[in-house]
Amino acid sequence: MLHQFDLSGKVALVTGATHGLGMAMAKALGKAGATVVINGNTPKKMENALLAYAKEGLKVHGRLFDVTDEPQVIEHIAAIEKEVGPIQILVNNAGMIERVPALEMEVAAFRRVLDVDLTGPFIMSKQVAKYMVARREGKIINICSMMSELGRNTVSAYAAAKGGLKMLTRNLATEWAKYNIQVNGIGPGYFATDQTAPIRVEGHPFNEFIINRTPAGRWGDPDDLGGTTVFLSSKASDFINGQIIYVDGGILATIGKPANEK
Ligand code: GCO
Numbered sequence: 317m318l319h320q321f322d323l324s325g326k327v328a329l330v331t332g333a334t335h336g337l338g339m340a341m342a343k344a345l346g347k348a349g350a351t352v353v354i355n356g357n358t359p360k361k362m363e364n365a366l367l368a369y370a371k372e373g374l375k376v377h378g379r380l381f382d383v384t385d386e387p388q389v390i391e392h393i394a395a396i397e398k399e400v401g402p403i404q405i406l407v408n409n410a411g412m413i414e415r416v417p418a419l420e421m422e423v424a425a426f427r428r429v430l431d432v433d434l435t436g437p438f439i440m441s442k443q444v445a446k447y448m449v450a451r452r453e454g455k456i457i458n459i460c461s462m463m464s465e466l467g468r469n470t471v472s473a474y475a476a477a478k479g480g481l482k483m484l485t486r487n488l489a490t491e492w493a494k495y496n497i498q499v500n501g502i503g504p505g506y507f508a509t510d511q512t513a514p515i516r517v518e519g520h521p522f523n524e525f526i527i528n529r530t531p532a533g534r535w536g537d538p539d540d541l542g543g544t545t546v547f548l549s550s551k552a553s554d555f556i557n558g559q560i561i562y563v564d565g566g567i568l569a570t571i572g573k574p575a576n577e578k
Pocket of ligand 1: 413460461463474505515
């Protein structure tokens with residue numbers, strides 16, 4: 317049974333994997349046997365990331381490109397296919413967030429969040445799927461969010477993008493299942509990363525709120541995502557299409573509890 321989860325001989329491309337959740341998922345795929353290609357858009361972060369992977373015995377390939385720039389995406393995917401091998405697994409993780417009240421948010425900022433968090437995954441999926449369709453095989457995993465299901469003050473652009481990413485996942489799953497391409501999503505709850513560092517500081521009201529709002533009573537550790545990532549990248553998920561698996565410590569399962577209730 318466990319051989320179903322073995323990714324040996326498979327090439328996995330993870331966007332936004334120079335740090336945070338992307339790095340944790342890429343490491344898990346590497347430890348499950350995949351040859352990992354990571355994408356980033358900052359040379360220094362890429363340099364540091366490759367060292368961090370090497371420290372864990374993982375030799376990964378690094379490529380710097382902007383997931384919202386289709387010509388760059390086409391060029392780099394062609395190069396990966398040629399130099400590394402057929403991409404069997406794509407994890408669309410690269411994303412950004414702007415925490416600004418909607419009434420104060422500039423349209424340009426709104427558009428940028430949508431471009432990175434929604435159009436980027438579309439561009440990546442479309443260009444990688446062209447190769448997967450020819451091979452009648454592929455796994456695409458879109459990294460959604462609690463904001464794919466819930467709203468919260470100041471993150472309208474991000475919630476709109478992540479809600480759209482949930483439906484893009486279902487639509488691509490619908491169109492490409494006949495090519496034996498499984499398109500699914502992972503919805504992380506609140507995780508301890510650089511992206512959440514500003515709202516996680518000791519004593520910050522949001523930090524207390526999240527710990528109280530999460531039945532597991534803690535922020536997620538990026539390594540909590542590894543198993544689900546490997547599962548959705550493996551043969552074990554060959555009949556799963558268009559599903560979003562929420563790794564959230566129970567947030568979406570509950571209405572929450574009074575602040576003074578333990
Ligand atoms: C926020 C957080 C969230 C989390 C994650 C939750 O400001 O609410 O950054 O967006 O990062 O997306 O699933």
